[in-house]
Amino acid sequence: xxxxxxxxxxxxxxxxxxxxxxxxxxxxxxxxxxxxxxxxxxxxxxxxxxxxxxxxxxxxxxxxxxxxxxxxxxxxxxxxxxxxxxxxxxxxxxxxxxxxxxxxxxxxxxxx
Numbered sequence: 001x002x003x004x005x006x007x008x009x010x011x012x013x014x015x016x017x018x019x020x021x022x023x024x025x026x027x028x029x030x031x032x033x034x035x036x037x038x039x040x041x042x043x044x045x046x047x048x049x050x051x052x053x054x055x056x057x058x059x060x061x062x063x064x065x066x067x068x069x070x071x072x073x074x075x076x077x078x079x080x081x082x083x084x085x086x087x088x089x090x091x092x093x094x095x096x097x098x099x100x101x102x103x104x105x106x107x108x109x110x111x112x
Contacts, residue, residue, distance in 0.1 A: 005043035064090040
């Protein structure tokens, strides 16, 4: 049985297993973008939503981006890169995305 993707560590492990040479989550890329990752992860065995934050040099504010990861693929930006000023705004966006995603799945199962 596949592991539930409910932590950044599990997403990183899954990504590394299928993309061993991929730049996501590697030390150099994280240092370049000054990347950090929120503890909030909403996922299942196949996909997950998470938050990254990046801060450019020169005193720019840290901004937040919602990401979507599907096993075997590279994470994708959901919405606008650095589209959230606070982690709380990005968390609210993930909650809304998961609710919408689950509603769409229920509609598929019901034949809508």
